[in-house]
Amino acid sequence: MEGIWLALGLGDSPSGSGPTLLVWLVIGSATLLAAHLVSVLLQQLRIGRIRDKRSKLSAAAAAWGDSDRIPVTIVTGFLGAGKTTLLNALLRCKDSRICVIENEVGSVGLDHDLLRGATEGFAKDVFVLANGCVCCSAGSGGTGGELERVLDLVLDIALATREAGEPPVDHVVIETSGLADPAPLVELFFTAGGADDSSASPSRAFELRGVVTVADAKNILRHLPGDVAAAAGRRTDPADSELSSAWLAGSGAAVEAGRQVAFADRIWLNKVDLVGAEAVAEAERAIARVNPMAELTRCVQAVPLGETREKDGPPTRGQVALLSAARSAWTAPPAAARLAACGHSHGSAKEAAGCEQCAGEAAPHSHSATEARTLRARGAVLRPALEAWLARLVSDGDRWHRLYRIKGAVRLLESDAAPGDDPAWAVIQGVHSEVHVEPWPEGAAPPDDGAGSGFVVLIGRRISDAELAGLQEGLDACMAGL
Numbered sequence: 001m002e003g004i005w006l007a008l009g010l011g012d013s014p015s016g017s018g019p020t021l022l023v024w025l026v027i028g029s030a031t032l033l034a035a036h037l038v039s040v041l042l043q044q045l046r047i048g049r050i051r052d053k054r055s056k057l058s059a060a061a062a063a064w065g066d067s068d069r070i071p072v073t074i075v076t077g078f079l080g081a082g083k084t085t086l087l088n089a090l091l092r093c094k095d096s097r098i099c100v101i102e103n104e105v106g107s108v109g110l111d112h113d114l115l116r117g118a119t120e121g122f123a124k125d126v127f128v129l130a131n132g133c134v135c136c137s138a139g140s141g142g143t144g145g146e147l148e149r150v151l152d153l154v155l156d157i158a159l160a161t162r163e164a165g166e167p168p169v170d171h172v173v174i175e176t177s178g179l180a181d182p183a184p185l186v187e188l189f190f191t192a193g194g195a196d197d198s199s200a201s202p203s204r205a206f207e208l209r210g211v212v213t214v215a216d217a218k219n220i221l222r223h224l225p226g227d228v229a230a231a232a233g234r235r236t237d238p239a240d241s242e243l244s245s246a247w248l249a250g251s252g253a254a255v256e257a258g259r260q261v262a263f264a265d266r267i268w269l270n271k272v273d274l275v276g277a278e279a280v281a282e283a284e285r286a287i288a289r290v291n292p293m294a295e296l297t298r299c300v301q302a303v304p305l306g307e308t309r310e311k312d313g314p315p316t317r318g319q320v321a322l323l324s325a326a327r328s329a330w331t332a333p334p335a336a337a338r339l340a341a342c343g344h345s346h347g348s349a350k351e352a353a354g355c356e357q358c359a360g361e362a363a364p365h366s367h368s369a370t371e372a373r374t375l376r377a378r379g380a381v382l383r384p385a386l387e388a389w390l391a392r393l394v395s396d397g398d399r400w401h402r403l404y405r406i407k408g409a410v411r412l413l414e415s416d417a418a419p420g421d422d423p424a425w426a427v428i429q430g431v432h433s434e435v436h437v438e439p440w441p442e443g444a445a446p447p448d449d450g451a452g453s454g455f456v457v458l459i460g461r462r463i464s465d466a467e468l469a470g471l472q473e474g475l476d477a478c479m480a481g482l
């Protein structure tokens with residue numbers, strides 16, 4: 001044993017302690033190795049199970065007739081444009097069974113709670129993608145991205161309901177996060193649904209009906225690349241070729257907003273109540289420069305102008321028509337344009353030039369330095385203090401420019417609350433300088449944030465740690481009793 005001790009380079013074995021230490025070293029290494037082997041084995045078993053399931057679903061999808069395909073609509077649009085408002089209306093379509101696949105940005109999700117509130121009493125299914133970015137999780141190959149697994153699940157439900165003779169799934173609506181690039185999603189369905197598709201992947205059971213982009217009439221010019229916006233207004237008018245090359249190169253603060261408009265079949269120009277006629281026309285010109293093919297509809301609360309919708313009533317005829325857009329209404333963009341529009345982070349000039357990853361569907365990428373940061377509520381907050389803090393938050397310096405979206409769920413006490421009163425959950429909704437505290441939707445479950453006391457998610461650019469710490473202090477100061 002002394003010899004081994006010396007061979008290990010540990011010097012002389014202190015009498016009595018050397019062999020014991022060595023034994024512990026050997027036991028420790030063996031335990032680590034065993035744990036690693038068990039984890040690899042479990043992972044392999046899991047992959048095996050997923051592959052098994054996928055091949056069963058693939059076989060079912062291959063036998064699925066063209067007319068049986070489940071229609072899919074992708075609803076996209078920049079942060080705060082009104083996607084959830086539109087979905088809440090669509091989910092009240094009593095006569096059809098709609099599956100919603102919901103994807104959110106931020107470490108704590110909120111939209112699905114709000115959607116669940118809307119689905120109370122209706123036969124709907126809402127799936128939430130745990131991964132922060134639907135465009136990064138789609139089509140990652142192997143056992144499939146997260147979206148594909150959710151589609152597997154929807155297909156499974158569709159097969160089971162069909163066998164049981166229950167009402168079939170009529171439509172799948174995928175709501176992307178406000179920061180998603182819809183291109184990989186569109187490609188997932190485009191490559192899996194065509195008549196020439198021989199891959200028989202489960203996504204063949206779905207048929208993309210269209211991409212609906214909700215645009216915020218008040219803020220779209222801020223989000224589209226500056227040169228596109230400028231060309232739509234009265235300031236400059238660069239030649240079309242210059243404009244499109246600048247846009248395709250990914251200039252501007254939020255290149256995703258440009259892509260969302262670019263991929264649309266239909267554009268819901270929402271929130272026209274917040275701006276004048278000239279600003280609406282300017283927004284429409286900017287949109288048309290990016291995507292002159294899309295059908296454009298002016299809306300308030302995601303309801304087309306000229307239609308009325310009762311609160312909590314069924315969707316309007318125009319809203320329902322969104323779901324029935326024919327597949328022929330859209331075409332995949334030319335590959336060259338997709339590559340040029342990439343704007344992803346590349347590790348090398350070679351990658352950037354060829355960008356094969358970006359031509360694929362699962363390349364992780366940066367979001368123009370846009371990020372979601374979370375503040376934690378450490379207890380119930382007082383409404384007047386919260387409202388004053390929110391007003392300061394969006395009026396301090398240039399912050400409102402950098403903050404695209406504020407979303408939160410807090411437990412709120414009114415100013416006249418008496419000791420012992422229970423706080424009520426409330427929603428914080430903010431888009432740039434506009435921020436409101438709204439009642440929690442009736443029937444919606446409280447958010448599951450782990451701590452149960454609420455949170456505020458800030459989505460924007462250049463939110464430093466120091467700034468975040470200052471904002472956390474501000475929120476802490478809103479706590480009742482502090």
Ligand SMILES: Nc1nc2c(ncn2[C@@H]2O[C@H](COP(=O)(O)OP(=O)(O)OP(=O)(O)O)[C@@H](O)[C@H]2O)c(=O)[nH]1
Nearest residue numbers: 079080081082083084085178270271300301302429
């Ligand atoms: N004034 C006005 N407000 C609207 C309109 N449509 C929606 N809103 C409000 O705008 C805020 C954002 O709407 P959402 O439907 O949550 O937007 P979203 O696109 O789902 O937002 P993200 O999930 O952050 O991407 C909410 O407070 C809505 O009530 C509208 O037409 N006019």
